[in-house]
Amino acid sequence: MKEELIALDFFCRHCRVEISFVKRLSEFGLVELVEEEDNFFIPSYEIGHLERLSRLHYDIGINTEGLEAIQHLLDKIEQLQTRLKKAELEIMYWQQLAK
Secondary structure, three states, rough: OOOOOOHHHHHHHHOOOOOOHHHHHHOOOOOEEEEEOEEEEEEEHHHHHOOOEEEEEEHHHHHHHHHHHHHHHHHHHHHHHHHHHHHHHHHHHHHHHHO
């Protein structure tokens, strides 16, 4: 099954975001863009993430480097939450065995 792609120019017009901003995010590795026949597309799974980054940039004024730092911290938080859940499950397992 092929991933649904949204044309970059359509997204940018609809959300009032500069194409150069989205391309810069892609260069920083913050969003994925797909290039086909000299046109750029956004995978549908990236839309929510791209909207969040756009709001941080346009509404709050965070630059691309700041967005990169924020994304790094959010990724780290997600990793720690995953580790915490795993540790909690292990504790519950061992508590059940101890009974």
